[in-house]
Amino acid sequence: xxxxxxxxxxxxxxxxxEAIDKLHEMGVTDDRLNVISGVPFSHKMLGRPHPWxxxxxxxxxxxxxxxFVGLFLNFGTPNLYSVYVGGQALTPVPPGLIIIFEMTMLxxxxxTFLGVFLDSFFPNYGPMEYVPEISDGxxxxxxxxxxxxxxxFADTLNQMGAESVRxxxxxxx
Numbered sequence: 001x002x003x004x005x006x007x008x009x010x011x012x013x014x015x016x017x018e019a020i021d022k023l024h025e026m027g028v029t030d031d032r033l034n035v036i037s038g039v040p041f042s043h044k045m046l047g048r049p050h051p052w053x054x055x056x057x058x059x060x061x062x063x064x065x066x067x068f069v070g071l072f073l074n075f076g077t078p079n080l081y082s083v084y085v086g087g088q089a090l091t092p093v094p095p096g097l098i099i100i101f102e103m104t105m106l107x108x109x110x111x112t113f114l115g116v117f118l119d120s121f122f123p124n125y126g127p128m129e130y131v132p133e134i135s136d137g138x139x140x141x142x143x144x145x146x147x148x149x150x151x152x153f154a155d156t157l158n159q160m161g162a163e164s165v166r167x168x169x170x171x172x173x
Contacts, residue, residue, distance in 0.1 A: 004150050007168040008141040008157045009133055015161035016139040017046050022160060023143055026153065034142040038134050055115035062111020063104050070096075070103030131168075142168070 010016040016035070023033060030049055035041075043050055074096035082090060134140050145153055154165040 002147050003144045004147045004167055005142055005144050006150065006153060006165055007131060008143075008162040008165045009131070010139045010141070010162055011137075012161075013041060013045060013139060016141065019141060019157055019160045019162065020047055022156060023141070023153075026156070028143050028145065032144040035139065036131070036134055036142070037139045038137055041139075053115075053119050055112060055119055058115035059108050059112040062114075063108035065111075066104040066107025067100060069107065070100030073103065074099050138163070 008019060010019065020033065020035070024030075024047075035046055035048065075091050078091045084090065131138075131140050141157075143153075150167065157165045
């Protein structure tokens, strides 16, 4: 039993959301369904599960690491290379707070950038699903089904307002 990937194109979001609900009723799970559009619709609008990401965890980890780097720069480095200047403390606190804050923010920013970069699977050299009609404002539903049920799904989605339902495959851009 082989699987076929179908592409259903919709002009508006309401029929697309109803089609996603219908696909769920017909047994298509979320891991076998992909929605692409030129407009960033929220997952709630389409009835999709919340997308999970590790970017916030990476940013928090970067901030913690930056905090400790700032502490080391403020308190560790002067103790390694002691230079007493004019009766001042070896590790002054007010300038040290600025160093700690800046290192915390720098490492949080770098970790966030790295997290977004990795989370978007960039660069991706494998085949991608792209349809030129999506750039014109249409909403595309890619879903995998058993080959024997192709006509049933196509008829159902055409009745729900799909402009076209056709087999497709991922190909290199």
